[in-house]
Amino acid sequence: MAKSNAKSKSVKAKSVNKASKAQEKQASESNTESKPEPTLDYEAQHASEATTEPRRCPSCGSTDIVYDAERGELVCNNCGLVIEENVTDTGPEWRAFDADQRNTRSRTGAPIKYMKPNKGLVTEIDMYNRDIRGARLPSKRQAQLYRMRKWHKRASIASSSERNYLIALPELNRVASYLGLPENIRESAALLYRQCVKNNLIRGRPIETVVNAALYATCRSAGMPRTLDEIAQISGVPKKEIGRAYRVISHELNLKIPLTDPISYVPRYVAALKLSGEAQEKAVALLKQAMKKGLVSGRSPTGVSAAAVYIAGALIGERRTQKEVADVAGVTEVTIRNRYRELKKELNLDVNL
Structure with missing residues (x-):
């Protein structure tokens, strides 16, 4: 048992x-069933925690590390050890002190081109009809590309304002090229014209008139003045219409355009007459004396500037005829003689022409 x-x-x-x-x-x-397996998010979270751990100095172990922007170095603020040299600054080259400045100054991609109807932000199909190796495409493929260009152009220029720019901006570029104006003046003039279109200042006025008025205003604002006669002669638009449109633009857009300085015409006249730098310096000095005595106010700046260049050339032995100077400045010989007499009398110049 x-x-x-x-x-x-x-x-x-x-x-x-x-x-x-x-x-x-x-x-x-x-x-084991109730405990979930570690997911990618979990691993990423731990990885992010590892990467956000403050950097330490290899010498003293301090986390007080500062970046020297002038030298491009990471320096320990405790022991002074240079931890890393030639650090590339991947941030922007501008500084912003508030949210508005940060929004207006931040940018990506290529700069905006106001001289193009679409501001240069639309991809274009070129006209070369060649592949990536430079070989010519077959005729069937060329016909397909032609249709693609046509519809792409129609799709990219849809609004009435963009069709307006398609007419106005090439005209602006043509006149600016004849006047020898740089790219920045053309871009500023195109931006001013866009403001005119936005404020409906073009309504009831020809496109060419407003374009040339905007170009004239931009040249004056930038200190590279061109006369109304020059712009009217190149564009084919009457001088009075350009002047009237210019006054409307400056009034409606509240433009602060300074008075034309006669000195700004001197380099152009000297270069056209093939005078030396000494003649330019002498003409500028004469104009400064004339401005101090009030001889410029109430008179055409082109006439006074042309007379100063005419006198300066004679004083240094590089004489030019009144007709040559008048043709370059776009004034009459009578104007040059009158301004010459005034300058000679008021400035006590010992010159006989």
Whole structure:
């Protein structure tokens, strides 16, 4: 009986052990099922935490590390160790002190071209009809590209204002090229014309008139004046119409255009007459004396400037005739003689012409 009882007890213990092991196995499986596997977000979170850990100095272990923008170096502010040299500044070259400045100064991509109807922000299909290797495309492919160009042009120029720019901006570029004006003057004139269109100043006026008036105003504002006669002669628009449109633009847009300085005409006249730099310096000095005595006010700046160049050439032995100077300046010989007499009398010049 004792042996049978012992056997039964051992069997019961073994069954209890098996049951407990089975329960532990089920519990472990349930725990593994309930615990989610680490996802990419979890790993990325730990990676971001690792990357955001403050950088430490390899010498003293301090986290007080500063960036020297002038030398492009990372320096430990505690021990003075230069941790890294020639650090590239990937930030912008401008500074902003508030949100408005940050929004207006931040930019990406190529600069805006106001001389183009779409401001240069639209992709264009060229006219070369060649592939990437420079080989000429077959005729069927060329016909397809022709249709693509046509519809691309129609889609990119949809509004009436853009069609207006398609006429106005080439005219502005043509006149500016004849006048020898640089790119920045053309861009400023195109921007001013766009403001005129935006404020409906072009309504009831020809496009060519407003374009040339905007160009005239831009030249005066930039200190590179061109006369109304010059612009009218090149553009074919009457001088009075350009002047009238210019007055409307300056009044409606509240332009602060300074008075034309006679000195600004001197370099052009000297270069056209092939005079030396000494003649230019002498003419500028004469005009400064005339401006101090009030001889310029109420008179045409081109006439006074031409007379000063005429006198300066005679004083240094580089004489030019009155007709040559008058043709370059776009004034009459009578105007040069009158301004010459005034300058000679008021400035006490010892010159006989």
